Amino acid sequence: MAWNEPGSGKQRDPWKDSGGGGSGPDFDAWLNKLRDGFGRIFGGGGGAGIAVLGILLAWAAWDSVMRINADETGVVLRFGKVARLVQPGLGFKFPRPIETVVAVNTGKTLQTSDQVRMLTKDENIVLVDFYVQYRIGDAQRFLFDVKDPNETLAQAAESAVRSVVGNNDMDTILSGQRNELVVKAREVLQATLEQYQTGLVLLDLNIQNVRPPTEVKDAFDDASRALQDKSRLEEDARAEASRIVPEARGAAAEIRARAEGDKAERIARAQGDAQRFNLVEAQYRAAPEVTRKRLYLETMSEVLRPVAKVIDATGGKNLINLPSPLVPAVSAKSLGTTVVTPETGKAGN
Numbered sequence: 001m002a003w004n005e006p007g008s009g010k011q012r013d014p015w016k017d018s019g020g021g022g023s024g025p026d027f028d029a030w031l032n033k034l035r036d037g038f039g040r041i042f043g044g045g046g047g048a049g050i051a052v053l054g055i056l057l058a059w060a061a062w063d064s065v066m067r068i069n070a071d072e073t074g075v076v077l078r079f080g081k082v083a084r085l086v087q088p089g090l091g092f093k094f095p096r097p098i099e100t101v102v103a104v105n106t107g108k109t110l111q112t113s114d115q116v117r118m119l120t121k122d123e124n125i126v127l128v129d130f131y132v133q134y135r136i137g138d139a140q141r142f143l144f145d146v147k148d149p150n151e152t153l154a155q156a157a158e159s160a161v162r163s164v165v166g167n168n169d170m171d172t173i174l175s176g177q178r179n180e181l182v183v184k185a186r187e188v189l190q191a192t193l194e195q196y197q198t199g200l201v202l203l204d205l206n207i208q209n210v211r212p213p214t215e216v217k218d219a220f221d222d223a224s225r226a227l228q229d230k231s232r233l234e235e236d237a238r239a240e241a242s243r244i245v246p247e248a249r250g251a252a253a254e255i256r257a258r259a260e261g262d263k264a265e266r267i268a269r270a271q272g273d274a275q276r277f278n279l280v281e282a283q284y285r286a287a288p289e290v291t292r293k294r295l296y297l298e299t300m301s302e303v304l305r306p307v308a309k310v311i312d313a314t315g316g317k318n319l320i321n322l323p324s325p326l327v328p329a330v331s332a333k334s335l336g337t338t339v340v341t342p343e344t345g346k347a348g349n
Contacts, residue, residue: 060095067091071107073139076100082140104139109203112154117213118162122169127211132157132189133203141199149198156196157205160188171227173210182207 067090068074074086078099086101093099113131120126134153136142142149164185165173173181186205193200212220284291 064092064095065090066093066101068101068103069105071105072103073106075102075104075139075143077102082144085140102143104136104142106136106139108135110134110136110150112150112157113208114154114158116158116162118165120165120170120173121167124170125213125216126165126170126173127209127213128161128165128207129209130157130161130185130205130207132205134200135203136199137201138199141197143199145197145199149200152196152198153193153200156192157189160185160192160205161207163188174224174227178207178210 066074066076066086068086068088070088072088074091076083076086076093076099078094079097083099093101111131111133113129115127115129118126118128132153136149146152164181168177168181182205185207186202189205190202193202211217280291280295
């Protein structure tokens with residue numbers, strides 16, 4: 001029956017009327033009954049029940065307040081299901097068991113390291129020490145998407161390092177290309193973490209040490225010394241090349257400059273000879289006899305100038321050796337020298 005029926009002509013109070021038309025218990029009476037009920041439940045009087053109720057209410061109020069630190073993220077669970085994420089600071093929630101909060105430290109840097117034996121591309125066994133630094137990026141995925149995210153990361157890191165080491169030979173791993181291998185391992189590990197949705201963020205992965213097992217250490221040391229000798233010889237060769245190449249280039253430039261000078265000189269001389277020949281030809285056409293005699297005398301002067309001369313003025317009794325520079329200064333006729341004339345081609349006194 002409704003509390004207020006149409007046509008009844010009066011308004012009825014649900015807290016004072018029992019619905020049957022009589023005078024029912026009021027609100028104070030209801031509270032008294034509730035207090036008495038708590039008293040019977042807890043085996044005491046009404047005061048003890050109220051105290052217990054107050055304690056429960058105080059605990060519920062205290063449990064409804066949650067505090068998340070600055071480097072944490074709160075995950076609120078409502079009956080075990082994720083309800084929301086809470087940022088750092090104070091907040092409120094329903095008391096347990098309705099809602100619980102799990103604080104995940106997302107600002108702390110975590111680290112794991114390991115040493116494993118690995119097989120290189122050229123079938124050599126090496127011991128690899130590596131470490132990984134990471135942090136929690138997604139609190140919800142970290143808690144619920146993977147059973148053990150830390151162990152998953154450790155296995156994924158080992159798998160990434162094995163993949164990179166297995167695709168390269170030992171010389172590459174031990175040489176200066178190790179940094180490139182580390183970068184490749186980081187990329188592989190980050191892709192794996194994103195694929196597994198672990199909620200972890202990779203900060204750093206580094207290979208600290210790569211060395212052979214103890215059983216083959218001596219052979220490895222010999223190979224390492226050979227690599228060092230190879231590097232030293234290559235450095236010496238590069239230094240020698242850096243010294244010799246500039247000298248060779250300078251010598252080549254000098255030879256080219258000298259050749260250019262000789263070329264210019266010969267061209268100029270050839271051009272001069274050609275011009276002189278043209279001039280002589282013109283003179284020869286104008287006076288052939290005079291030009292012929294002059295050419296003969298000039299030719300003989302050039303031919304006989306470096307040759308030592310012997311002058312005989314006594315019929316072979318006395319010989320006078322005159323150096324060639326003195327011949328033009330001495331009268332051949334006064335010494336009785338035989339002179340070959342160009343006109344007759346015969347010797348004359």
